[in-house]
Amino acid sequence: MTTPLADQAADEQQLLSRVRDLAAGFAAEAAGYDERAEIPLEALDALHAAGVTRALLPAYLGGTGLSYRAYGELVRVVAKADPSVATILTMHAGAGVALAELTHDTLxxxxxxxxxxxxxxxxxxxxxxxxxxxxxxxxxxxAAEGGWRLDGAKRFVSASEIADYLLVNALVDGVPTFFGVAPDESVAIIPIWDTLGLRATRSQLLSFNQTLLRADYRGRALLPTDFQIIPAGLPAISLGVADAALAALADHAATRVILGAPLSHQQWVQHATADAAVRLAAAHALYDQALRLADEGNPAYFGGLIQAKYLANKVAVDVAQLGVRVGGASGYLKTSPIQRHLRDAEAGQLMAYSTEVLATEIGKQVLGVTEEG
Ligand SMILES: Cc1cc2nc3c(=O)[nH]c(=O)nc-3n(C[C@H](O)[C@H](O)[C@H](O)COP(=O)(O)OP(=O)(O)OC[C@H]3O[C@@H](n4cnc5c(N)ncnc54)[C@H](O)[C@@H]3O)c2cc1C
Known part of the structure; x- marks a missing residue:
């Protein structure tokens, strides 16, 4: 007889196996969606049909629930194939699960x-x-009839053009407060999205013009026990990009022949690749350790995820930059995946919290610097 934990682990492995199968298709389409800056709707629908939505919703809310380890692996697999899909998935699930959790007791x-x-x-x-x-x-x-009204803007809202609901925060009586918003004509998209990287996320600028923040869609404050989809997902996006960049580098080095020998036979390429691969393995291990702490309910997991994002963001850029060196001019062509991985890697460290903000947090913690002194 199997235990519930063993059953959950088996279910998670089956889900991951379905996602790995789908990811091969996402990878084949990623360059086209990037070029057109188009939201990969088919990939998002396929993930939903594969049971990802149900798995991401905690069991007490009617989902099947997913361990942090399995969630992290899922985002890594998708990100390696297409990091725009992984980013939209992370933001979508982060907002959806948060709204379900934050309004559960009231709505x-x-x-x-x-x-x-x-x-x-x-x-x-x-x-x-x-x-x-x-x-x-x-x-x-x-304050307004039925809730509160917001006049202002929110920016870089990934896949907002297809959203049925937005997770919005604003000050209510000076206190940061979350709301669910079903966008109506008071929410306008300012179409400025034309970026270097993660282009298929279409993270647009939204303008809110006296938008009603409904009192019944108001959420409570975040709790450390909530499923931390976004902090736990962001490191995986950069790790997936780095995995893809390393694979593209290795493929190029093996197939590009210079003066009769593959590029991979040059010692500088071997040494630089060894350095990149080992640092990438360390970043994966740091992330896995944070996910394990999260599954154990150990509060140290949050600091671990901060460190994991910091390292993953930086290593992804390093690996992708090495890819450009190894790729030479042919890797610089738009037809090569190498240049896309570099553009996507750069976006990881811009997404909040940026590596600069994280460095402040980590540095303060290590040095024992507090608000008081
Ligand atoms: C691809 C992508 C998708 C995104 N998706 C979403 C989304 O779905 N929803 C959403 O709400 N947001 C999203 N964002 C926004 C993102 O998370 C950041 O909040 C946003 O990028 C920050 O603004 P900024 O880029 O203008 O940088 P700025 O904040 O202007 O940063 C400029 C520089 O200042 C540094 N800096 C900024 N603040 C501090 C600080 N407090 N201390 C020290 N240094 C600081 C930064 O590290 C950076 O080096 C997305 C961003 C990207 C790139």
Whole structure:
């Protein structure tokens, strides 16, 4: 007889196996979606059909629940194939699961049911003036009939053009407060999205014009026990990009022949690749350790995820830059995946919290610097 834990592990492995199968198709399409800056809808629908949505929703909300280890692996696999799909998935699930959790005690299972039904969610948190500190909104929502009204903007909202619901935060009586918003005509898209990397996320600027933040869609504050989809997913996006960049580098080095020998036979390529591969393995291990702590309910997991994102973001850029060196001019062509991995790797360290903000957190912790002194 199997135990519930063994059953859960078996279910997770089956889910991961389905996602790995799908990922091969995502990888084949990634360059086209990137070139067109088009949201990969088919990939998102395929992940939903494969049971990913149900697995991401914690069991007490009607999902099947997923361990942090399995979640991290899932995002890594998808990100290696197409990091735009992984970013949209992370943001969608982060917003959907957060709204289901934050409104559970007041609204019941409304957002959980919408999430399970395949409705699309997006995170509208970043503001023009809060910089990277997306959990410290500066925009005040003013009391109005039925809730509060928001006049302002949210930026870089991944896949907002297809969202049925947005997770929005604003100040209510000076306190950062979360709301679910079904975008109506008061929410306008300012189409500025034309970036270097993660182009298929179409992370647009949204303008809110007296948008009603409904009182019944108001959420509670975040708790450390909530499923931390975004902090746990972001390192995996960079690790997936780095894995893809390393694979592209190795493929190029093996097939490019210079003066009768493959590039992979040159010692500088071997040494530089060894350095990149070992540092990438260390970044994976740091991430796995943080996920394990999270599954054990050890509060140290949060510091671990911060360190994991910092290292993953930096290593991804390093590996991708080495790819450009090894790729030479042919890797610099638009037809080569090498240049795309570099563009995508750069985006990882911009996404909040950026490596600069994380470095401040980690440095303060190591040096024992507190608010007091
Ligand atoms: C591909 C992509 C997808 C995204 N998706 C979403 C999404 O779905 N939802 C969402 O809400 N946001 C999203 N974002 C926004 C992102 O998470 C950041 O909040 C946003 O990029 C920060 O603003 P900024 O890029 O203008 O950088 P700025 O904040 O202007 O940063 C400029 C520089 O200042 C540094 N800096 C900023 N603040 C601080 C600080 N407090 N201390 C020290 N240094 C600081 C930064 O590290 C950076 O080096 C996305 C961003 C990208 C690139």
């Amino acid at each position: 019941g299972d409304f957002f959980a049911q919408e999430f399970l039904a395949g409705k699309r969610f997006a995170n509208a948190l970043s503001e023009p003036t809060s910089g990277n500190r997306f959990l410290i909104p500066q925009q005040e929502a003013l």
